Amino acid sequence: MQTITHTKQLERQAHRTARGLLSLTHPNKELFHQKRALLRSAVPAGFPSPADDYVEQRISLDEHLIQHRESTFFMRVAGDSMNGLGIFDGDLLVVDRALPASHGRVIIAVLDGEFTVKQLLHTPNGQVLRAAHPDYSDQHIKPEQDFSIWGVVSWNIHKI
């Protein structure tokens, strides 16, 4: 183990994620050495890199975009019906089935056996699917229609 002398270092330690701390104190020798091997930089002269103690897990988009790992799926957008909300043809949607489909959320619905991405409105006259494009009118869901909510769109990934 390294001795920690610098106060700044201590602060950094405290900010470390649980995982980061684990790698320094884990009793499992094998795991410990694996992590160490990653941390140790190869300096030919034998001096350790001054940055070694500051190495942390690089931030990952998965962590940012996926709240529920098991219930999250990706889907591809076709068409322009949601342009007004910034969802364009070819965009990549992150869809979480565990989120509640509340009023105003953009959802993936199944309407007559087909997938559609629209904004969901709960109105006194029932559910409405609203596009974000002037050319598309609201779809009022009739009771006899084959309709279900597949998931809630949590993110849209758009290539610039």
Next chain:
Amino acid sequence: MRAIALVDCNNFYVSCERVFQPKLEGKPVVVLSNNDGCVVSRSQEVKEFGIKMAVPWFQVKDIAKRHGIIALSSNYTLYADFSNRVMRLLSQWSPNQEIYSIDESFLDLTGMAELTPYAQAIRNNIKQCLGIPVCVGIAPSKTLAKLANHVAKKQKQYHSVCDFNAMTVRMLDNLLSKVEVGEVWGVGRRSAKRLQQIGIDSVLELKYCATKRVRAEFGVVMERIVAELNGEACIGLDEITPPRQQIVCSRSFGVPVTMLTDLEQAVIAYTTRAAEKLRSQNSHVGGIQICIRTNPHKKKGAQYQPSILLPLFEPTDDTRLLCRAALSGLRQIYRSGYSYQKAGVMLTEIIATTARPRTLFEDIAAQQKSTSLMSTIDQINRLMGSGTMQLLGEGVKKNWAMRRGNMSQRYTTEWNELAIVR
């Protein structure tokens, strides 16, 4: 009292397909095995037409046509991903879980109150998060939990959850008297017949039979089943599956194969898969068996189904060494003039890598090289898709490869096969 739950996905493969193809909902759907040979999953609608599990597809093609049954090739990549998701969600509902198969898991719910609503909550969770319907059976032993699940699935009034623990003995016995003995977990078709010969037809009769007689005639395994039926938990939850003692990779070809070169490619491909499995469970292997066979259903053609077992000089997990052995075996058994339909590779004498015997003449440097090469290949294939790195001997064109006529997209594992929304 112990409370063991068995959670089982309803017609799992069909259910996975329906998640991404919602228009299949309510329609008769089957999923076919490799090479579109047999029916391996049937939707409820298909079961009602009387099409049985595992029947060869060509035998029911006419009925299928008449009823407009939709047949899909198996998309195991998709099913494996869904299975992992189901199992991880289930793990949040119990401290002890045993994953029993691709679509079944035991959960220990001992000590929890209100089990029926709890099980309904599990069902709703899986349904909402994944769109997969499941049934739950609860009982004091695994064997009874299996039966409870069977009842939950078959009898509508239970709403897919059946808790034997919540029943009186009389209610339970009444239920068991209506289930055939062959439905009991661990009672094979042959034992079921023999049980019926001595007058044991229903599960209830097996439960209250004379234990001594059963032990004398059927052995200790049946005695244990009887104890389990009486609510005595004899089979524990295996939370960690023990490493397999045998690894088999055998598949039939898309088209009949006559050339040795095609067989060689297939055997290398299957050996590679088996070796990957071997390394993933940190084991070495001491022997390899190769078999090839012609199509037994083709009455006209000449039949030939040889096999050969090759002991290895020292235990290994190196794909190259295993393939070398496999090929030498194949060349010994291959005869020209036959039309082969299937090849298989079996690894036997599997031992943990750490426990393997060391020999006096072991080349340690070469072994270290082999270990790092194999783990690098495994890593690349895991990261960039299986088959990214393979032995050239496996071939590039693969004329013999499986036929999968109507396979759906790999919606969850390939970027260019995602579902499209409008």
